[in-house]
Amino acid sequence: MQWRGGEYKVDLLPKVKVEVVVLDEDVPKILNAITAGARTGEIGDGKIFVLPVENAVRVRTGEEGDNAI
Numbered sequence: 001m002q003w004r005g006g007e008y009k010v011d012l013l014p015k016v017k018v019e020v021v022v023l024d025e026d027v028p029k030i031l032n033a034i035t036a037g038a039r040t041g042e043i044g045d046g047k048i049f050v051l052p053v054e055n056a057v058r059v060r061t062g063e064e065g066d067n068a069i
Contacts, residue, residue, distance in 0.1 A: 013044040021053055021069055 022030050031048060039045055058068040 015046075021056060023066060023069060 018034075020030060027050060031050070034048060055064060056068040057064050
């Protein structure tokens with residue numbers, strides 16, 4: 001946000017949200033791939049949040065856990 005003689009100018013950057021669920025052992029590899037592909041060194045490169053997923057269910061087959069991923 002910049003102040004210009006009584007007005008504010010707001011420069012918004014386009015954003016995209018990507019959600020990925022992977023096996024625990026694949027997390028470092030996925031983080032490296034995303035950061036390598038997304039990093040420009042500029043403000044707005046984004047953030048990555050790593051969260052636990054308690055369970056997954058494949059609706060079509062009823063498989064659960066790692067088998068559903």
